[in-house]
Amino acid sequence: MKYKVTIKKKADRALVKLPLNARKLFFLLVEDLKADGPIQKSWKNFSALKENGFHCHLNYKYVACWTCRKTEIEIEVYYVGSREKAPY
Secondary structure (H helix, E strand, O other): OOOEEEEOHHHHHHHHHOOHHHHHHHHHHHHHHHHHOOOOOOOOOOEEOOOOEEEEEOOOOEEEEEEEOOOOOEEEEEEEEEHHHOOO
16 A cells, blocks of 8 residues: 655755755655654664654754545645754
């Protein structure tokens, strides 16, 4: 099953400010989300945040957070940026 991944505008604006290597990792994560869904145990420090929320580290300094409802095949990335400012 292929998942649809959307990136919120705020996350998209923050993505432009990331270093190139973190952006590349983010797009690899998006491809994994599309292929395998919201559970990404192969990514560093992956964990569930709340009822439908997840996060993982792109590298030491940057993280990505996303949500997915159990009945849908749509994943929404709502945060990408420094782990110090992450909303969890």
